[in-house]
Amino acid sequence: MNAAFDVLIIGGGPIGLACALEARKAGLTYIIIEKGCLVNSLYNYPLYMTFFSTSERLEIGNVPFVSINPKPTRPEALEYYRRVATSNGINIKLFEEVQQVTPNAGEYTITTSKGAYHARNVVIATGFYDIPNLMQIPGENLPKVTHYYKDPHFYATQDVVVIGAHNSAVDAALETYRKGARVTMVIRQSEIGSRVKYWVKPDIENRIKEGSIKAYFHSSLLAVREREVDISTPDGNITIPNDFVIAMTGYQPNFELLQKAGIELSNDGIKMPSYNPLTMETNMPHIYLAGVVCGGMNTHVWFIENSRDHAEKIMTHVKGNA
Structure with a gap:
């Protein structure tokens, strides 16, 4: 021994x-x-x-x-x-x-x-x-869904859904948007997280306010398919085009x-x-x-x-x- x-x-x-x-x-x-x-x-x-x-x-x-x-x-x-x-x-x-x-x-x-x-x-x-904390929804196991965000260039010109409202989600949303992605954020809370880096928080809030990044608050992802996703929003369920899901769910x-x-x-x-x-x-x-x-x-x-x-x-x- x-x-x-x-x-x-x-x-x-x-x-x-x-x-x-x-x-x-x-x-x-x-x-x-x-x-x-x-x-x-x-x-x-x-x-x-x-x-x-x-x-x-x-x-x-x-x-x-x-x-x-x-x-x-x-x-x-x-x-x-x-x-x-x-x-x-x-x-x-x-x-x-x-x-x-x-x-x-x-x-x-x-x-x-x-x-x-x-x-x-x-x-x-x-x-x-x-x-990762899984969403436990249909389609989460598709290759287009990732719980780890690495490089924004990969998502250029694509329809991207980002799940979450904290630092990792905000970074992914801003960086992919600036590489030409069409970004939609799906956020359970009523606002961007309070712990988001102080020099980044105004940036994401302004991009959402001006409409450059679409954000659904009080919302959650319901299902993922090859070319679209379903989202539960306060105004009802919607379906939007989608190429990739970046699930920053912790x-x-x-x-x-x-x-x-x-x-x-x-x-x-x-x-x-x-x-x-x-x-x-x-x-x-x-x-x-x-x-x-x-x-x-x-x-x-x-x-x-x-x-x-x-x-x-x-x-x-x-x-x-x-």
Whole structure:
């Protein structure tokens, strides 16, 4: 049997990397297991995304993040976290998915798509971006429907429906409109979301007001077909031409992995995992949570900037129990 690591970290995003840096600082042996590429969630963000936070609030491990922009972009963030990982020689296994965390004689056996590891402590820092919230409507599985928006050029001259009213939906609507798409937004609420980036919100509101982007408020998508969609509006159901649907309906953590590890979730719709906010330890001894996964379905509560300290809390507790 291979020797057990002091800490095994599930997830190679910014918070997973921060945990690795803190583990090394504490003199603990560690490894990160990441199912995709390095900082996989950030890699899958839209190509031209700009962060809400300033660069210094995205820093980890006391490594400066220098940006030429007031707010850093996706390419800058990818470069920064890659440099942090490579320059520090972070011990990480990429493109390897954790399938099960099982108690085993005072330790944990972590089974992955490529093998198995043993660790005395496990940190789950898996984020929330990999599992979209589905609309559960006819036609959602058509190839023309996506829950991940990447590049606006693809939608040039097309009839595009964007679902949602928050940052990702607003970015998709504005960018595709400016590449020549005919954009319709379908929004459950009465207005554009209050958390939309302050420098973008007036832009989308003005485009809607002038009619450049059509928006149906208090509305929802009913069905998707190859050349059209049905929308429920306050004035009744309508059918409009459509080539593509960009469904920015939000995402959720991997609750199945948490439950299989024995972590308790609240019985309400939030599915809040059980953990001690002082140590980040869950109801399962020596299993910790870090980052946005701590919020359950409330995925807007935790960000890089306000969960970086989870790494220090966890490693302090692990070190104290060593």
